[in-house]
Amino acid sequence: MPTEKLDKALDTEIEQLQAEGRAKIPERVIDGYIPPAGDSGPRYRIRGIDRPFIRLNSNSYLSLSNNPQMIEAADRATNDFGVGPGAVRFIDGTFIHHADLEERTARFVNKRAAKIFNSAYTANLGLAIAVSSKKTCWIGDSLNHNSIIRAMRIANIPRANKGIYRHNDMDDLRRCLDEVEDGIERVIVVFDGIFSMRGDNAPIHEIQALCNEYDSRFPEGVITVVDDSHGIGAYGETGRGTAEYCGTNPDIIVGTFGKAFGVNGGFVAASESVIEAVRQKADTYIYTNPLSMADCAAARKALDICDSDEGKKLLSNLKERTLQFRNGLEFLGKESIPGPHPVVPMLVRDTGKTHETVRYLFENGVLVVGLTFPVVPKGDETIRFQINAAHTEKDIEEVLALLGKV
Numbered sequence: 001m002p003t004e005k006l007d008k009a010l011d012t013e014i015e016q017l018q019a020e021g022r023a024k025i026p027e028r029v030i031d032g033y034i035p036p037a038g039d040s041g042p043r044y045r046i047r048g049i050d051r052p053f054i055r056l057n058s059n060s061y062l063s064l065s066n067n068p069q070m071i072e073a074a075d076r077a078t079n080d081f082g083v084g085p086g087a088v089r090f091i092d093g094t095f096i097h098h099a100d101l102e103e104r105t106a107r108f109v110n111k112r113a114a115k116i117f118n119s120a121y122t123a124n125l126g127l128a129i130a131v132s133s134k135k136t137c138w139i140g141d142s143l144n145h146n147s148i149i150r151a152m153r154i155a156n157i158p159r160a161n162k163g164i165y166r167h168n169d170m171d172d173l174r175r176c177l178d179e180v181e182d183g184i185e186r187v188i189v190v191f192d193g194i195f196s197m198r199g200d201n202a203p204i205h206e207i208q209a210l211c212n213e214y215d216s217r218f219p220e221g222v223i224t225v226v227d228d229s230h231g232i233g234a235y236g237e238t239g240r241g242t243a244e245y246c247g248t249n250p251d252i253i254v255g256t257f258g259k260a261f262g263v264n265g266g267f268v269a270a271s272e273s274v275i276e277a278v279r280q281k282a283d284t285y286i287y288t289n290p291l292s293m294a295d296c297a298a299a300r301k302a303l304d305i306c307d308s309d310e311g312k313k314l315l316s317n318l319k320e321r322t323l324q325f326r327n328g329l330e331f332l333g334k335e336s337i338p339g340p341h342p343v344v345p346m347l348v349r350d351t352g353k354t355h356e357t358v359r360y361l362f363e364n365g366v367l368v369v370g371l372t373f374p375v376v377p378k379g380d381e382t383i384r385f386q387i388n389a390a391h392t393e394k395d396i397e398e399v400l401a402l403l404g405k406v
């Protein structure tokens with residue numbers, strides 16, 4: 001049956017998104033990678049445009065995607081075991097690479113056990129399904145990532161069992177905890193470690209302390225869950241993420257291998273019982289083929305690199321370049337949100353100027369993201385810069401010089 005009627009309805013919906021300014025821009029296609037050379041970091045080519053670009057819109061904070069050791073590990077896994085697992089985990093789709101990565105991930109984030117998923121997005125969905133009961137109340141930060149919001153919908157958590165606190169506002173979190181209805185047995189407080197549109201972090205030590213205060217009121221306790229997709233690998237003294245930065249250890253950690261570690265895939269790390277519940281109950285873990293062996297081998301190598309001298313050097317360069325960029329913005333009198341994370345927002349506070357600046361940077365070979373209403377509230381229009389460990393001092397100087405002309 002032709003889909004003409006459906007096509008028409010969908011076209012109307014998309015026109016509506018365009019009219020509201022919510023439609024996604026056409027996707028650019030990267031068709032060339034130019035390795036670092038001299039005092040320049042890597043550059044990228046975009047199909048149809050005859051000039052190289054520096055990427056300040058990549059989540060690959062440690063710049064490991066092209067790491068030769070990781071490529072070699074992925075190649076070896078592929079040569080030895082093939083390109084795909086051929087089945088879901090519990091029907092003999094579990095290879096040594098999956099088991100190794102889980103063991104190494106748990107150790108990396110200082111937890112008893114971990115399970116890997118195809119992405120952090122599906123990890124959040126699976127976790128919510130696995131740890132929810134009819135008598136669970138979920139409380140989350142108002143700026144939580146879409147995957148957490150969607151996770152709560154998929155886990156079918158009724159509206160009455162949800163609370164939202166104002167971003168990083170501990171008084172409002174206390175209000176949510178106070179408002180949990182009698183009869184609730186388990187409370188789960190969930191938040192991003194790093195808020196990716198702003199680069200600020202959740203005060204996990206304060207959240208943890210508050211949750212501890214309320215723990216005895218509920219038979220199954222108050223559990224903290226951090227989704228530290230932008231923190232793990234890139235934040236804290238040794239790259240352990242926001243928990244390390246805040247000097248605490250939340251109960252459950254969700255993360256990704258697709259950002260600082262430069263590969264793909266996500267994970268949940270927690271106690272053995274939580275992880276066994278994930279294995280038994282999380283649909284997005286059970287009913288789907290796992291990551292390829294190559295992905296797992298590369299991600300495992302990334303964790304090893306992060307703990308090596310090479311990794312320490314990358315993290316230290318990331319911190320230095322981030323500081324250089326943040327200081328440069330300040331010198332230019334640009335408004336930002338302070339903090340040490342490599343997501344550095346520049347608040348423009350005007351839609352037209354945001355688009356103009358993004359276009360100007362693009363025409364001069366710099367890729368960044370402009371955030372305008374409705375992604376951010378009106379008046380908070382921002383350009384998001386993301387620094388990574390492969391950026392050189394000269395790269396950052398060049399970008400700042402361009403911004404000085406805006």
Ligand SMILES: Cc1ncc(COP(=O)(O)O)c(C=O)c1O
Nearest residue numbers: 119120121145196227229256258
């Ligand atoms: C907090 C958070 N969770 C999850 C994700 C999704 O990560 P992945 O690409 O591994 O699904 C993102 C990425 O944008 C994120 O910022």
